[in-house]
Amino acid sequence: MSAFLTQSLQQFLSGIRPECLLVASTKAWNIFIDAVVISSNSHSLPALALAVYLALQTARLPHIVAHIAPEHINSGENIQNIGSGEFEVDYDLKNSVPIPDIEKVGVVIFVGNVGENILYDLSGDEMAVTDGLLAVGVLQNGQIAYTRRICISSAQRRSCLKRSIIKNMLEGAVVMGKELIRKSKEDIINQADNNRIGDSIDVLKCLNSQHKIF
Numbered sequence: 001m002s003a004f005l006t007q008s009l010q011q012f013l014s015g016i017r018p019e020c021l022l023v024a025s026t027k028a029w030n031i032f033i034d035a036v037v038i039s040s041n042s043h044s045l046p047a048l049a050l051a052v053y054l055a056l057q058t059a060r061l062p063h064i065v066a067h068i069a070p071e072h073i074n075s076g077e078n079i080q081n082i083g084s085g086e087f088e089v090d091y092d093l094k095n096s097v098p099i100p101d102i103e104k105v106g107v108v109i110f111v112g113n114v115g116e117n118i119l120y121d122l123s124g125d126e127m128a129v130t131d132g133l134l135a136v137g138v139l140q141n142g143q144i145a146y147t148r149r150i151c152i153s154s155a156q157r158r159s160c161l162k163r164s165i166i167k168n169m170l171e172g173a174v175v176m177g178k179e180l181i182r183k184s185k186e187d188i189i190n191q192a193d194n195n196r197i198g199d200s201i202d203v204l205k206c207l208n209s210q211h212k213i214f
Contacts, residue, residue, distance in 0.1 A: 024087055
């Protein structure tokens with residue numbers, strides 16, 4: 001992976017505070033995500049960022065029960081400071097919890113301009129002829145998490161974007177980002193509902209089979 005992609009994804013994930021992943025004073029969750037872009041006629045960053053976003057949205061951490069010495073139970077101290085370092089892991093999916101600070105991870109929108117015209121979701125050919133190109137990180141509340149200018153051609157390196165153009169590009173990226181997140185959440189909910197329906201059908205089939213056996 002190029003240094004640009006690595007740095008961009010690290011900045012993309014910087015909203016998740018490391019201390020939120022602590023299990024005990026000496027233990028923490030390590031989250032690994034494998035993302036593969038099979039083919040693309042555009043830049044890889046938006047697709048990778050969306051894949052990471054979807055993976056984190058659907059990921060769950062096991063519930064942790066920390067062991068606390070009896071004298072500290074009602075002390076009001078932070079559990080990470082007074083715990084013995086020992087804990088139990090509850091692997092029951094029903095008791096799992098979302099990744100903390102997940103709302104601080106968004107999607108990346110590429111937006112470019114040709115003169116006064118603003119372009120989104122650009123192909124490789126379109127990116128090569130734009131006057132300017134921005135990668136904009138957008139959170140679900142519409143906040144812009146970060147902005148990076150991308151220069152593919154020497155002409156883009158020499159060009160200077162007008163303030164009004166940048167403003168329009170950022171405003172459009174926010175609209176596109178919020179809509180992408182909204183649709184992604186709808187797809188996640190629909191997929192979860194379909195899985196529950198499938199599980200219910202499997203249970204009914206199992207009950208019918210048992211009834212026939214008896």
